[in-house]
Amino acid sequence: MDTAKRKAFTSIAFRIPSSEFIRRSETNPGLRQIEGTIALGGGLPIRLVGEVIGAIGVGGAPSGDADAVCAQAGIDKVAGKL
Numbered sequence: 001m002d003t004a005k006r007k008a009f010t011s012i013a014f015r016i017p018s019s020e021f022i023r024r025s026e027t028n029p030g031l032r033q034i035e036g037t038i039a040l041g042g043g044l045p046i047r048l049v050g051e052v053i054g055a056i057g058v059g060g061a062p063s064g065d066a067d068a069v070c071a072q073a074g075i076d077k078v079a080g081k082l
Helices: 001-014 018-027 027-035 064-081
Strands: 043-048 051-057
Touching: 001 018, 001 043, 001 051, 018 027, 018 043, 018 064, 043 064, 051 064
Parallel strands: none
Antiparallel strands: 043 051
8 A cells, every 4th residue: 555655645745657757767866765655656646627636546456557557547547536
């Protein structure tokens, strides 16, 4: 649960998928020192009319890519209600 929360926090704090945070932190490793962040895939920002209004973090699949697919499915499910 903590990992999923940190994925969501990372995604909303930087307004990018947590997988993008991994790439950014490779060239700027200091980013990984920011409390609450995590360099794992599975966190996605939730956007409404181009603005980030929240984030979702998913954990438990065999990879961060699979976690991101699950996160996107959740966003897609509620998109019409935003």
